[in-house]
Amino acid sequence: MTRFILRRLLQSGIVLLGVTLVVFLLLQLVPGDPVRVALGTRFDPETYEALRSRAGLDQPLPVQYASYVGQALTGDLGVSFRSGRPVTAIVLERLPATLSLAITAVVFALLVAFPLGVLSALRSGSVFDHAARVFSQFGVSVPDFWMGIMGILLFAGVLGWFPPSGYVALTEDPVGWASHVFLPAVTVGLVTASILTRFIRSSVLEVLAEDYVRTAEAKGLPTRVVVVRHVLRNALIPVVTVVAVQLASLLGGVIVIEVLFAWPGVGRLTYDAVQARDYPVLQGAILLVAALFLVVNLLVDLLYARLDPRIRVR
Amino acid sequence: MTDEAVLSVADLTVTIGTRRGAARAVAGVDWSVRAGETLALVGESGSGKSMSVLAATGLAPRAARVTGDVRLLGTDLAALSAARRRRMRGRHVGFVFQDPMTSLNPVLTVGRQIGEASEVHLGLTRRAARARAIEMLELVGIPSAADRVDAYPHQLSGGMRQRAVIAMALVCEPDLLIADEPTTALDVTTQAQIVELVADLQRRLGTAVVWISHDLGVVAGLADTVAVMYGGRIVEQGEVDAVFAEPAHPYTAALLAARPDPDANVTELVTIPGTPPSPLELPEGCAFWPRCSVRGDSRCERELPPLVPVSAGHQVRTFYPRQPTGEDR
Ligand SMILES: Nc1ncnc2c1ncn2[C@@H]1O[C@H](COP(=O)(O)OP(=O)(O)O)[C@@H](O)[C@H]1O
Ligand code: SF4
Numbered sequence: 111m112t113r114f115i116l117r118r119l120l121q122s123g124i125v126l127l128g129v130t131l132v133v134f135l136l137l138q139l140v141p142g143d144p145v146r147v148a149l150g151t152r153f154d155p156e157t158y159e160a161l162r163s164r165a166g167l168d169q170p171l172p173v174q175y176a177s178y179v180g181q182a183l184t185g186d187l188g189v190s191f192r193s194g195r196p197v198t199a200i201v202l203e204r205l206p207a208t209l210s211l212a213i214t215a216v217v218f219a220l221l222v223a224f225p226l227g228v229l230s231a232l233r234s235g236s237v238f239d240h241a242a243r244v245f246s247q248f249g250v251s252v253p254d255f256w257m258g259i260m261g262i263l264l265f266a267g268v269l270g271w272f273p274p275s276g277y278v279a280l281t282e283d284p285v286g287w288a289s290h291v292f293l294p295a296v297t298v299g300l301v302t303a304s305i306l307t308r309f310i311r312s313s314v315l316e317v318l319a320e321d322y323v324r325t326a327e328a329k330g331l332p333t334r335v336v337v338v339r340h341v342l343r344n345a346l347i348p349v350v351t352v353v354a355v356q357l358a359s360l361l362g363g364v365i366v367i368e369v370l371f372a373w374p375g376v377g378r379l380t381y382d383a384v385q386a387r388d389y390p391v392l393q394g395a396i397l398l399v400a401a402l403f404l405v406v407n408l409l410v411d412l413l414y415a416r417l418d419p420r421i422r423v424r
Numbered sequence: 425m426t427d428e429a430v431l432s433v434a435d436l437t438v439t440i441g442t443r444r445g446a447a448r449a450v451a452g453v454d455w456s457v458r459a460g461e462t463l464a465l466v467g468e469s470g471s472g473k474s475m476s477v478l479a480a481t482g483l484a485p486r487a488a489r490v491t492g493d494v495r496l497l498g499t500d501l502a503a504l505s506a507a508r509r510r511r512m513r514g515r516h517v518g519f520v521f522q523d524p525m526t527s528l529n530p531v532l533t534v535g536r537q538i539g540e541a542s543e544v545h546l547g548l549t550r551r552a553a554r555a556r557a558i559e560m561l562e563l564v565g566i567p568s569a570a571d572r573v574d575a576y577p578h579q580l581s582g583g584m585r586q587r588a589v590i591a592m593a594l595v596c597e598p599d600l601l602i603a604d605e606p607t608t609a610l611d612v613t614t615q616a617q618i619v620e621l622v623a624d625l626q627r628r629l630g631t632a633v634v635w636i637s638h639d640l641g642v643v644a645g646l647a648d649t650v651a652v653m654y655g656g657r658i659v660e661q662g663e664v665d666a667v668f669a670e671p672a673h674p675y676t677a678a679l680l681a682a683r684p685d686p687d688a689n690v691t692e693l694v695t696i697p698g699t700p701p702s703p704l705e706l707p708e709g710c711a712f713w714p715r716c717s718v719r720g721d722s723r724c725e726r727e728l729p730p731l732v733p734v735s736a737g738h739q740v741r742t743f744y745p746r747q748p749t750g751e752d753r
C-alpha cells in the first residue's frame with residue numbers, strides 16, 4: 111500500500127510539472143503585454159523596463175520557465191502584476207471559500223441523490239421513479255445561474271431566510287458561513303445531485319440484475335441485508351468516481367456562481383486574473399486547481415482499493 | 425427417510441409479461457422430490473427448467489405471474505407471507521447456480537458469504553458463522569479452509585468457487601438442494617469432481633436434490649427420477665432407468681441419441697434439427713410437432729397430448745408413444 115501511494119505521489123508530481131509547462135507556454139501565446147496592462151495609465155518606459163526585468167520577462171523562454179519551476183518548488187509563485195502581493199498567498203486565501211462551497215455542494219448533492227437514486231432503482235417504473243427522473247431532467251437542463259437567481263429572489267428576497275450574497279469565513283463565524291453558503295451550495299449542488307441521481311439509479315439497476323443478488327435472495331436474507339450488503343456495496347463503487355469528478359470540477363471554482371453570489375473563491379480569482387492579464391496569479395490559480403484535482407484522484411484511488419478487493423492485488 | 429415429499433409442485437404455471445406479450449415459460453408442471461432422492465430436470469435451453477424451480481421457491485422475476493400449488497415440507501408456500509416464505513426458503517432450500525464466478529459477490533469474502541445465511545436462519549453470531557464457514561469449506565474438500573475463508577472469490581479457481589457455492593448452499597443443512605446446471609461453466613475434470621462431491625454430500629446428509637442439467641450422462645448416474653421438459657411442459661417423466669432405457673417420447677429419444685459418446689472422442693454434437701418454440705408463441709397442439717420425426721397425424725398439430733402412463737410411475741405426453749423395443753439403446 112505504501113509503495114502504491116509513493117508511486118501515485120511521484121506520478122502526481124510529474125503531472126503537475128507537465129501542468130506548469132503547459133500553463134507557461136499557453137500564456138506565451140496569449141496576446142497582450144501584461145506589464146503594459148499592469149501599468150495602465152501610469153505607463154512610462156523606464157518603469158516598464160524595470161518591471162519587465164523584475165518579472166524576468168526579458169530572459170529567454172527556457173530560462174524563464176526553469177526559474178519559474180525552481181521558485182515554485184520553494185513555494186514562490188511570483189508576485190501579482192496588479193497588487194504586487196505574493197501569488198501563493200493570494201491563491202491560498204481563496205482556498206477556504208472554494209473548498210467549503212465545493213464540499214458543501216457535494217454533500218448536499220449526495221444527501222439528495224443517494225436516497226433518490228437508490229429508491230428509484232429499487233422501485234423502477236413506479237411513480238416515485240418517474241418523479242425522480244423529472245427532477246434530474248430538470249436539474250441538468252436548467253442553467254445554474256438561472257437557478258441561482260431564482261434562489262436569491264425566493265429565499266433572500268421574498269422569504270428573507272438567507273443573505274443574497276457574500277462570504278463569511280467558517281472559522282470566524284460558523285453560523286454566518288452556513289447562512290451564506292446555503293444558496294450557492296444548493297444551486298451548484300442541485301445540478302450535481304441530478305447527475306448523481308441518474309448515475310446511482312443506473313448503477314443500482316445494473317447490480318440488481320447480477321447473479322449474486324439472486325444468490326443473496328436465494329439464501330433468504332432479509333431485503334435490507336440484500337440491498338445494503340450485496341447491492342449497494344457493489345453499486346456504489348463506480349459512484350465514487352463520479353462523485354470525485356464532480357467534486358474536482360467544483361474545486362476548479364464555479365465561476366458563474368461565484369460571481370453571482372460574490373463568493374471570493376478560486377473561480378472568481380481566475381476570472382479576475384484573466385480580465386487583468388495578471389499572469390502570475392492565473393498560473394498560480396491553475397496550478398492550485400491541478401494540485402487539488404490530483405489530490406482528489408489519489409484519494410479516490412485509495413478509496414477504490416478499500417472498496418473493491420479485486421484492486422488490492424496491484 | 426419419510427415418504428412425504430420435501431418439495432412438490434402441482435400444476436405450476438409461470439407467465440412472464442414482456443414487451444412483446446405474455447411468455448408462458450412454464451405450463452402445468454407437476455413433480456416432487458423426497459428426502460435423499462434426486463430429481464433431474466432435463467431439456468434444451470429455454471424449456472423452463474430454471475423458471476420452474478425459481479417460481480416454486482419464490483425467486484421468479486417481478487414480471488412473472490406464478491400459479492399452482494407448491495408445498496415445501498408439507499407447507500403451502502402460497503399461503504405464507506413473503507417474509508415467512510423467504511425464511512423458509514433460506515432455512516430449508518439451498519441453491520447452486522450455473523456460474524460460480526457471477527453467483528458470488530465479488531466484494532465479500534467467501535467465508536462471509538457462506539456464513540451469512542447461518543446468522544440469519546440459525547441465529548449464529550458473526551464469529552460462530554465464520555467458524556461454521558470454515559467447517560463447511562472443509563466439508564466440501566477445500567484445503568487450508570482456515571485461510572481460504574478470508575479469500576475473495578477472484579482469488580479461488582473455478583472449481584474451488586463452485587465448492588464454496590455448494591458450502592454456501594448447505595450451510596443451514598437444508599432439506600433440499602437445487603443445483604441449476606452447476607457444472608456447465610466448469611472444465612470437464614472439475615465437472616466430474618463437483619458431481620461426485622454433490623452425490624457424496626447427499627449420501628451423508630440425506631438431502632433431497634433437484635438437479636437441472638442437459639448432460640444426460642451425469643443425470644443417468646446421479647438421479648433417481650427424471651422429468652424431461654419441452655416448451656414449458658413435462659413431456660416425459662419417471663424412474664431414470666426406465667425412461668432412459670425405454671424413452672417413450674420422440675423428444676426424449678432424440679435427446680438420448682444426441683448424447684455424445686464418451687468413448688468415441690467426438691467433439692461434434694449430434695443435435696436435434698430445428699429449434700425449440702418461443703414461449704411467446706407456443707403452438708396449440710404438441711409443442712414438439714414441428715421437429716418431431718414420428719409426427720402421427722394432424723391431431724398432433726391441433727391437440728395438446730395428455731400426460732399418459734406408459735408403465736408404473738412412467739408417464740409420457742404424446743399421442744404416439746414409442747413401443748418398448750426390449751433392446752437397451
Ligand atoms: N426474466 C424473463 N423475462 C422474460 N422471459 C424469460 C425470463 N426468464 C426466462 N424467460 C423465458 O422463459 C423460458 C424458460 O426459461 P428458463 O427456465 O430459464 O429455461 P431453461 O432453464 O430450461 O434453459 C425461456 O423461453 C425464457 O426465454
Ligand atoms: S404428439 Fe405427435 S408431434 Fe407430438 S411428440 Fe407425439 S408424435 Fe410427435
Ligand SMILES: [Mg+2]
Pocket residue numbers: 470473474475604
Ligand atoms: Mg436454465
